[in-house]
Every structure is written in structure tokens, then in C-alpha cells.
Amino acid sequence: MNRRGRLVLGVLGAAVVGVLLWEGYKAVGDPDGTVLFGTRVLPRTDDAAMPHVWTILSRFGEPELAGGHPIWLVVLQACLFTLRSVAIGFVAGGLVGLLLAVLMQRLRVVERGLLPYVILSQTVPLIALAPVIAGWGGRLSIGTYPWQPWMSVTVIAMYLAFFPVAVGMLRGLQSPAPIAEELMRSYAAGWWQTLVKLRLPASTPYLFPALRLAAAAAVVGAVVGEISMGTRGGVGRLVIEYSREATTDPAKVFTAMIGAAALGLAVAGVVGLSEFLVGRRRVRA
Structure with missing residues (x-):
């Protein structure tokens, strides 16, 4: 197999x-x-607390409200709305993490001074951070385009996504053996050539596990951000709305939770597929 x-x-x-x-x-x-x-x-x-699995699954085919759309469609639309924040936050967080890793690898003094704060940043509770970001965002605008609530959710997703990439890539960039670095110096290779031809290829085994963690963190950040800031349209808001009906329709609550979990699996699956394609290309090379 x-x-x-x-x-x-x-x-x-x-x-x-x-x-x-x-x-x-x-x-x-x-x-x-x-x-x-x-x-x-x-x-x-x-x-009321633990509906049967088949009860939860059958609820997906029933209308959300009397005469309304089926609940699977509502959950799917909410997941697609949240996916925008997840995708942008994941990409932006990955780029920030990569740049920080390269900077910390290049300058040891930056690593010693910055890495503790990078780690410390992940100890801040999102519940406390979300209102601060929402408040700052309310005073910003992108040119003539006003700041939107989903952008604050994107910032939270990026905030959680950059950390695993920064730490994982730093370890990957530092992974080449000393003899390989000496060989590059013997070829009179500069720092940039060493980075491109040695350190980045050597960091691939560390990069994709970090990206999978970053993808999961971006989903968690987006969902928690939507819950904390009450952003409408996303699956996080759907969890809150359905929780109000937990006593009368408990299976409905689990449909939104399953949707959020499926969103996380889908994003992680995209990263896994990218790793598979890159691995095949490297084997052919």
C-alpha cells in the first residue's frame, strides 16, 4: 500500500x-x-449533551430554520467565509515567520534578543488580544477602503500562524552540517548563495511540519477571533448562534463544530498535498 x-x-x-x-x-x-x-x-x-452520531449527521440534511436552507449549506457558506481569513492569515503569518527565521539565522544577536519574545508572544490569551486588535482596526483604513471586521480576524490568524513557521524554519536553516557550510565557503559562496542552495533545501523537512501546525493555528485563531469579536458570517459566529439552541436542538450545535473541524482538516490537507508534490519533484530531481 x-x-x-x-x-x-x-x-x-x-x-x-x-x-x-x-x-x-x-x-x-x-x-x-x-x-x-x-x-x-x-x-x-x-x-441533550451527547446526541447520537447519526442524529448529528442527519441534522445536516434538515433546514436550519423552518423553510430555510439545509444546514449543510449554511455551515459550508460559513466555512468559506472563514476560509478567507484563514488563507490570508496563514500566508501572511508564514511569510513573517520565514523572514524572522532568516533574520535570526543571519544574526545571532537578533536570535538571542528576539526569540524569547517570539515565544512569549504565544502566551497572550486570544480572548484578551481580540478586542485590542478590533479596537486598533477600527481606527485604520487601507487607502479609501475602511477596515473590515474580517481583517481583524485575519490578523489573529496571522498572529498564531507565524510562530511555528519561525521556530521550525530557524531550526531548519541551522540544520546543515558544518562540513557542508565549509564546502560552500570553499566555493567562495556568499551568504545569499548559501541560503538558497544549502540552507533552504535543508530546511524542507522542518518547513512542512511547521506549515501544518501554522495551518491548524490559523484556523483556531480565525474561529476564536470570530467568537470573541462577534464577526458575522463565519463558522465561529455560527458556533455561538447555535449554542443558544443547545437545550432545544443539541445536534445543531455539533454541526457547526464539525464544520470548523472540517475546515481545519481541509487546510492541513492542502499543506500535506503541497508537501507530497514537492517531495515527488525532489525525488525526480
């Missing part, structure tokens, strides 16, 4: 295991949840 077949089989197997765990716990778990020392450590298993 080739790599693609193993990947498909692994994804299907993980989905089956997840469904079995969900339904298995629902079958044997306490409807009021498992309580240990007065604290609920496992969730309730009643239909």
Missing part, C-alpha cells in the same frame, strides 16, 4: 474509532456524568 492509501486508511480509521468511543461512552456512561470527589470529570451522556 502506498503512502496515499495509508493516509486515507488512517483518516477513516481515526473517524471510526472516534465514533465508537463516542457511542460506547454514551451507552455505558452515567446520564448525569461521572463525578469524582464532587467534581464532574466526564460529561453527561443524555441526548
Whole structure:
């Protein structure tokens, strides 16, 4: 079985295991949840908290509201709206991370001074950061085009996406063996030639895992940003709106959550496909 077949089989197997765990716990778990020392450590298993998997899946084919569009279409449109922020934030964050990695590799003093702050930046809670970015964005404009709420969501997605690329690429750029660097110096290769011909190719095994993490982080940032700032149209806002109906229509809440998870898998899948194509090209070369 080739790599693609193993990947498909692994994804299907993980989905089956997840469904079995969900339904298995629902079958044997306490409807009021498992309580240990007065604290609920496992969730309730009643239909209001844990609907059956087939109930959730069947809800996708039903109208969101009476006489409205089917809920799968509403979730799909919301995911496509969020995808814009994810894509722009992912690309911008990747470029910022790459530039920071190159700068830190080039100047050791920059690495020592900047890397701690790059790591520290990821400890800031998004719930606290989102209103600040939204406030700043409200005072900005791009020429005559006013700042839009989705742009603030894009900034949050970029903020989370740049970190794994910066750290991963820094490690990749520093990965060539000393003997390889000495060989480039013996050829009188400058810093730029060494970067292009040695360091960037050597960093490829580190780049794509970092990009997969950045893609997932961009989705999380976009969804959390939409939830925190109340941006309408995206899947994050859909999660909030559907959560208000959790008591009367619990399966509806999970449709938005599945949509957000599917968006993350789709973006990570695009990165994985790019890695596969680049790998094939390198093998042919």
C-alpha cells in the first residue's frame, strides 16, 4: 500500500474509532456524568449533551430554520467565509515567520534578543488580544477602503500562524552540517548563495511540519477571533448562534463544530498535498 492509501486508511480509521468511543461512552456512561470527589470529570451522556452520531449527521440534511436552507449549506457558506481569513492569515503569518527565521539565522544577536519574545508572544490569551486588535482596526483604513471586521480576524490568524513557521524554519536553516557550510565557503559562496542552495533545501523537512501546525493555528485563531469579536458570517459566529439552541436542538450545535473541524482538516490537507508534490519533484530531481 502506498503512502496515499495509508493516509486515507488512517483518516477513516481515526473517524471510526472516534465514533465508537463516542457511542460506547454514551451507552455505558452515567446520564448525569461521572463525578469524582464532587467534581464532574466526564460529561453527561443524555441526548441533550451527547446526541447520537447519526442524529448529528442527519441534522445536516434538515433546514436550519423552518423553510430555510439545509444546514449543510449554511455551515459550508460559513466555512468559506472563514476560509478567507484563514488563507490570508496563514500566508501572511508564514511569510513573517520565514523572514524572522532568516533574520535570526543571519544574526545571532537578533536570535538571542528576539526569540524569547517570539515565544512569549504565544502566551497572550486570544480572548484578551481580540478586542485590542478590533479596537486598533477600527481606527485604520487601507487607502479609501475602511477596515473590515474580517481583517481583524485575519490578523489573529496571522498572529498564531507565524510562530511555528519561525521556530521550525530557524531550526531548519541551522540544520546543515558544518562540513557542508565549509564546502560552500570553499566555493567562495556568499551568504545569499548559501541560503538558497544549502540552507533552504535543508530546511524542507522542518518547513512542512511547521506549515501544518501554522495551518491548524490559523484556523483556531480565525474561529476564536470570530467568537470573541462577534464577526458575522463565519463558522465561529455560527458556533455561538447555535449554542443558544443547545437545550432545544443539541445536534445543531455539533454541526457547526464539525464544520470548523472540517475546515481545519481541509487546510492541513492542502499543506500535506503541497508537501507530497514537492517531495515527488525532489525525488525526480
